[in-house]
Amino acid sequence: MTPTRPAIWLPRQVWIKNEWGLIQRGNAVLAPIFFAIAHDNQHGPSLLVLSLFWAQLRKFVVFLGHILGITPVDIHFWHPTSLPCKNMQAAFLDIPGHITLRDVPLPKPGAGEVRVKLNQVGICGSDVHLFLGHRLLNQPTVIGHEGLGIIDSLGAGVMERTVGERVIIEPNIPCRQCRYCLSGRGTICPNKRTIGLNEPGCFAEYITLPADYCWAVADTVSDADAVTVEPMAVAVHALFLSGAKPGDTIAVIGLGAIGLLLTHLALALGYRVFVTERNADKVKIATDLGAESVSPTGESTPAEQSRMLADVWLSNDVCAVFECAGSAITASLATSAAPRGSEVVLVGLSEKPAAFTPLKVAREGIHLVPSIIYDHPFDFQRTLQLIQARVIRPGFIISSHHPLRNLQTALETAAGGLETKLVVSI
Ligand SMILES: [Zn+2]
Numbered sequence: 001m002t003p004t005r006p007a008i009w010l011p012r013q014v015w016i017k018n019e020w021g022l023i024q025r026g027n028a029v030l031a032p033i034f035f036a037i038a039h040d041n042q043h044g045p046s047l048l049v050l051s052l053f054w055a056q057l058r059k060f061v062v063f064l065g066h067i068l069g070i071t072p073v074d075i076h077f078w079h080p081t082s083l084p085c086k087n088m089q090a091a092f093l094d095i096p097g098h099i100t101l102r103d104v105p106l107p108k109p110g111a112g113e114v115r116v117k118l119n120q121v122g123i124c125g126s127d128v129h130l131f132l133g134h135r136l137l138n139q140p141t142v143i144g145h146e147g148l149g150i151i152d153s154l155g156a157g158v159m160e161r162t163v164g165e166r167v168i169i170e171p172n173i174p175c176r177q178c179r180y181c182l183s184g185r186g187t188i189c190p191n192k193r194t195i196g197l198n199e200p201g202c203f204a205e206y207i208t209l210p211a212d213y214c215w216a217v218a219d220t221v222s223d224a225d226a227v228t229v230e231p232m233a234v235a236v237h238a239l240f241l242s243g244a245k246p247g248d249t250i251a252v253i254g255l256g257a258i259g260l261l262l263t264h265l266a267l268a269l270g271y272r273v274f275v276t277e278r279n280a281d282k283v284k285i286a287t288d289l290g291a292e293s294v295s296p297t298g299e300s301t302p303a304e305q306s307r308m309l310a311d312v313w314l315s316n317d318v319c320a321v322f323e324c325a326g327s328a329i330t331a332s333l334a335t336s337a338a339p340r341g342s343e344v345v346l347v348g349l350s351e352k353p354a355a356f357t358p359l360k361v362a363r364e365g366i367h368l369v370p371s372i373i374y375d376h377p378f379d380f381q382r383t384l385q386l387i388q389a390r391v392i393r394p395g396f397i398i399s400s401h402h403p404l405r406n407l408q409t410a411l412e413t414a415a416g417g418l419e420t421k422l423v424v425s426i
């Protein structure tokens with residue numbers, strides 16, 4: 001039987017906020033003093049020195065303890081930033097069309113999770129669909145999934161993340177156990193947890209999620225480019241899923257956020273892009289980027305529109321058509337006008353049935369390619385790399401900012417369809 005060794009209680013670390021609002025490790029014994037000093041907003045640098053010094057001193061005490069046969073026991077102290085409030089504000093979608101702000105308990109990160117203090121959250125087309133009741137939720141839910149924030153707490157066992165890291169949220173979390181996940185198809189996992197849908201969402205002050213589903217963003221990346229990474233990753237996934245290569249010509253139907261981002265990405269990589277969209281302002285954004293507009297007039301019949309698009313696309317060797325409008329009509333249009341041998345990539349998510357002619361699809365070798373969200377971890381990785389390399393700047397789509405307390409009106413404005421991307425400040 002091993003003899004019981006005496007124990008020495010050594011505080012390991014606490015977290016304190018310095019004058020820049022950053023959170024850093026500090027000496028637990030001196031924490032109350034540090035905390036008091038930190039709040040006079042002048043002693044950030046000296047706090048840093050003291051914190052670093054404590055780390056060295058602690059190592060030395062542990063070393064001495066080993067020589068003397070004393071086992072160090074780590075104790076974790078309170079988190080000062082969580083002391084002032086045990087509650088947070090969260091915006092609930094109670095019933096379609098109705099947002100209510102409520103105080104709820106601050107979520108605690110579970111094992112393997114981190115807690116993120118959110119700063120900015122983009123409004124997605126899917127948030128608008130939920131808000132309008134096109135897709136019904138079973139219970140009052142905090143929606144929103146395009147989150148940017150700072151890690152403020154680590155759950156048990158999280159070693160590789162740091163408090164204070166600026167991160168973006170990857171909101172779709174496959175189960176990693178079903179046959180689809182095991183065969184590398186996590187995008188269609190039926191047990192997928194989706195933040196802002198069947199998990200608490202980002203229109204709140206804090207969120208918890210698995211540590212490997214939030215991505216550190218380099219300081220060189222602006223908030224605007226960071227908060228638009230999630231929709232950008234959808235566009236990255238769709239473009240690279242198709243067989244179209246840089247130098248090829250593609251067509252994009254619908255210039256919502258995803259259509260615009262896909263156009264931006266393709267142009268930046270050297271594709272030629274034809275865009276089709278009813279809203280003249282959005283067409284202007286795309287043509288300013290370098291796209292060519294081919295937009296049938298509102299008066300023409302679907303058959304005339306299809307013929308017009310088919311002529312332009314065929315004569316310009318369009319090899320992939322990206323349906324980003326998300327309506328049954330445009331999905332039908334994309335398929336009927338698709339040139340021989342091309343792909344129709346279904347990016348928009350219409351819940352209504354669309355029509356296609358099997359004879360045309362089969363005889364002309366049209367490939368229907370479903371594109372949903374993004375592959376973990378590659379598409380977020382690629383998107384961040386493309387942004388850091390300054391190939392793409394997705395932040396250009398942001399059209400307005402709104403405070404969380406005005407989420408109701410922000411969602412109503414987004415539902416109007418005239419803006420390209422609304423961002424909520426938390
Ligand atoms: Zn989204």
Ligand SMILES: [Zn+2]
Binds near residue numbers: 176177178182186
């Ligand atoms: Zn799964």
